[in-house]
Amino acid sequence: xxxxxxxxxxxxxxxxxxAVKGVSIDIADGALCVLVGPSGCGKSTLLRMIAGxxxxxxGDIAIDGKVVNAIGPAERDIAMVFQNYALYPHMKVYDNxxxxxxxxxxxxxxxxxxxxxAAATLELTQLLQRRPRELSGGQRQRVAxxxxxxxxxxxxxxxxxLSNLDAKxxxxxxxxxxxxxxxxxxxxxxxxHDQLEAMTLADQLVVMNNGVVEQIGAPxxxxxxxxxxxxxxxxxxxxxxxxxxxxAANGHALKDGQVLASTAFDGSAAxxxxxxxxxxxxxxxxxxxxxxxHVLAVEPVGAESYLxxxxxGSQLIVRVAGRTDVKPGDRMPVSVADARLHAFDAxxxxxxxxxxxxxxxxxAVQAAPA
Amino acid sequence: xxxxxxxxxxxxxxxLGRREDGAMVGINRRSRYIAHAILILGILVVAFPxxxxxxxxxxxxxxxLRPPLPLLPGDRFWDNYTTAIFGGIGRIGGVGVDTLLFNxxxxxxxxxxxxxxxxxxxAFAIVFFRFPFRMFFFWAIFITLMLPVEVRIxxxxxxxxxxxxxxxxxxxxxxxxASATATLLFRQFFLTIPGELVEAARVDGAGPWRFFKDILxxxxxxxxxxxxxxxxxxxxxxxLWPLLVTNRNDMNTIVIAxxxxxxxxxxxxxxxxxxVTCMLAIAPPVLVVLLMQRxxxxxxxxxxx
Numbered sequence: 001x002x003x004x005x006x007x008x009x010x011x012x013x014x015x016x017x018x019a020v021k022g023v024s025i026d027i028a029d030g031a032l033c034v035l036v037g038p039s040g041c042g043k044s045t046l047l048r049m050i051a052g053x054x055x056x057x058x059g060d061i062a063i064d065g066k067v068v069n070a071i072g073p074a075e076r077d078i079a080m081v082f083q084n085y086a087l088y089p090h091m092k093v094y095d096n097x098x099x100x101x102x103x104x105x106x107x108x109x110x111x112x113x114x115x116x117x118a119a120a121t122l123e124l125t126q127l128l129q130r131r132p133r134e135l136s137g138g139q140r141q142r143v144a145x146x147x148x149x150x151x152x153x154x155x156x157x158x159x160x161x162l163s164n165l166d167a168k169x170x171x172x173x174x175x176x177x178x179x180x181x182x183x184x185x186x187x188x189x190x191x192x193h194d195q196l197e198a199m200t201l202a203d204q205l206v207v208m209n210n211g212v213v214e215q216i217g218a219p220x221x222x223x224x225x226x227x228x229x230x231x232x233x234x235x236x237x238x239x240x241x242x243x244x245x246x247x248a249a250n251g252h253a254l255k256d257g258q259v260l261a262s263t264a265f266d267g268s269a270a271x272x273x274x275x276x277x278x279x280x281x282x283x284x285x286x287x288x289x290x291x292x293x294h295v296l297a298v299e300p301v302g303a304e305s306y307l308x309x310x311x312x313g314s315q316l317i318v319r320v321a322g323r324t325d326v327k328p329g330d331r332m333p334v335s336v337a338d339a340r341l342h343a344f345d346a347x348x349x350x351x352x353x354x355x356x357x358x359x360x361x362x363x364a365v366q367a368a369p370a
Numbered sequence: 371x372x373x374x375x376x377x378x379x380x381x382x383x384x385x386l387g388r389r390e391d392g393a394m395v396g397i398n399r400r401s402r403y404i405a406h407a408i409l410i411l412g413i414l415v416v417a418f419p420x421x422x423x424x425x426x427x428x429x430x431x432x433x434x435l436r437p438p439l440p441l442l443p444g445d446r447f448w449d450n451y452t453t454a455i456f457g458g459i460g461r462i463g464g465v466g467v468d469t470l471l472f473n474x475x476x477x478x479x480x481x482x483x484x485x486x487x488x489x490x491x492x493a494f495a496i497v498f499f500r501f502p503f504r505m506f507f508f509w510a511i512f513i514t515l516m517l518p519v520e521v522r523i524x525x526x527x528x529x530x531x532x533x534x535x536x537x538x539x540x541x542x543x544x545x546x547x548a549s550a551t552a553t554l555l556f557r558q559f560f561l562t563i564p565g566e567l568v569e570a571a572r573v574d575g576a577g578p579w580r581f582f583k584d585i586l587x588x589x590x591x592x593x594x595x596x597x598x599x600x601x602x603x604x605x606x607x608x609x610l611w612p613l614l615v616t617n618r619n620d621m622n623t624i625v626i627a628x629x630x631x632x633x634x635x636x637x638x639x640x641x642x643x644x645x646v647t648c649m650l651a652i653a654p655p656v657l658v659v660l661l662m663q664r665x666x667x668x669x670x671x672x673x674x675x
Contacts, residue, residue: 049620050571052572053569053572055572062470072572073569073572073573074573074576078573079573080569080570080573082566082570083566084564084566085566086564086566086567086569086570087570088567088570088571088585089589090585090588093599098577099571099574099584100574100575103574103575103576103580104575147570147574162581186379320618323372
């Protein structure tokens with residue numbers, strides 16, 4: 001049971017590369033915090049700094065209120081689950097789990113009690129006398145978890161633990177990790193590049209890019225109100241549609257010249273207009289924001305279908321529920337509820353809208369070039 | 371183009387692919403006979419001289435000196451072997467082969483174990499620790515590859531004389547222990563150990579020594595076995611250095627003694643005892659290889675991770 005606090009943490013490598021550029025995160029006791037971002041965004045480096053495997057260039061990391069910058073990984077009272085499991089290949093499952101406890105000089109029967117109970121929780125009891133190479137990927141994964149659990153640490157650290165499993169197993173393990181973390185109530189930091197994993201696991205979602213935190217929040221808050229175009233396109237699959245805006249005499253114009261009479265965005269800052277594929281509705285439907293959509297490809301997934309196409313000079317994706325008889329080449333109107341539109345400035349930052357604002361597409365078809 | 375390449379790969383795979391019974395696919399019965407004939411010929415070339423040495427070792431000196439030598443073992447097996455082992459051999463000052471075998475075993479084991487201990491520790495330091503001049507030390511070790519005993523024999527001999535190590539086991543083994551090859555072999559192996567494993571051990575509270583003892587050593591055991599076999603034989607067959615650094619007959623290794631037993635005049639040489647000594651000189655390395663064969667092969671082909 002512990003909190004984890006990161007204060008202006010930076011990592012500068014000796015070559016001068018700055019991998020983490022001043023990150024501050026507060027993780028509550030018992031929460032599961034997911035760091036998500038593309039490869040090279042610094043999320044793994046950050047995790048390894050919490051673990052004590054990387055030195056901290058600047059800033060402070062505190063576990064349970066105590067700054068741990070100068071403390072080695074073994075004394076931080078953390079347990080880590082590695083991407084490739086990092087099981088000791090020459091040791092049996094039992095010894096893999098017991099090794100950390102033996103190194104701490106714990107009594108033999110206490111070690112046995114802990115290993116047996118962890119093995120029971122993870123359904124590994126039958127496998128305790130096997131060696132790692134005799135186990136499947138999913139079983140190895142569970143042993144790696146077991147090795148973390150027996151330690152009963154203050155913090156669990158997960159470094160992309162599911163990325164080596166096949167899709168089905170990944171789904172199962174995701175649920176299992178969540179359940180286990182809930183029942184043990186141990187504060188956890190989880191690194192992944194998979195936004196679906198991040199959304200489903202997190203109590204607190206941290207989206208990182210290029211060594212900085214783009215947004216911190218509850219997963220659905222991040223989804224509903226992405227703080228930047230990066231978050232908007234990274235969280236959610238398929239990503240949010242983004243339409244570039246230009247400044248026109250009487251408001252903003254889309255790429256094809258259609259003018260938006262906008263009262264929603266004060267000033268002229270808005271440079272991009274966004275909406276999620278599932279927020280677009282086929283048909284004019286009375287929404288004030290409507291586009292003439294030209295379908296180029298149809299992806300039926302089963303429960304839903306994605307229409308890839310073009311509107312207002314930009315590539316868009318529109319999700320429709322179930323199956324569809326729309327064919328490539330079709331043209332149709334697509335509209336979006338006003339409340340479902342997002343606006344971003346030229347730097348990609350979210351623009352909060354004035355509550356009463358309504359975006360109206362003015363002079364709809366007439367303004368479009370032939 | 372792509373099809374072509376695929377077809378070519380396919381046919382190569384068919385030729386090289388092994389069937390379940392271990393025979394090569396695409397090789398017919400006749401070529402298999404030829405292959406066996408070549409193998410048998412090779413075995414004969416290697417084995418016959420050894421067999422002939424054994425035959426000679428069971429004959430009396432008179433029989434050996436009066437050619438042709440019979441092709442079947444004689445009746446002097448027991449006499450010759452007990453004389454050689456326990457009786458002492460006149461031409462090397464009455465020292466028995468038992469002393470020679472003991473000396474050689476000490477030297478071969480000392481060199482093999484010493485080399486492994488020194489090189490595994492230096493590879494451990496070079497791969498897993500960051501210390502000043504790390505690369506300098508690495509290259510310093512690497513460069514000694516170019517300085518085998520034969521090249522540095524005069525200065526090394528001088529050092530041994532100054533330290534009073536002539537006619538000692540230390541003098542016989544120490545200069546042959548430091549080994550760049552073994553260090554490099556362990557370094558290459560250590561480099562293949564995933565960083566995550568090292569980190570997992572750190573998180574599990576294993577310090578450097580524990581990591582070495584609990585994880586690195588068990589993982590290296592096939593490498594150690596292979597290296598032991600190679601180094602044991604290397605030590606067993608040393609000639610030039612033991613020749614220089616020993617004067618007393620009872621400090622000779624078996625190879626040196628063998629050389630001393632052979633006189634230029636045929637009649638002075640006790641050939642039957644020479645043959646016995648030959649057989650006894652061959653036996654231990656063969657035993658080591660036979661006993662450690664499984665480990666040896668695994669160490670050369672398999673990396674357990």
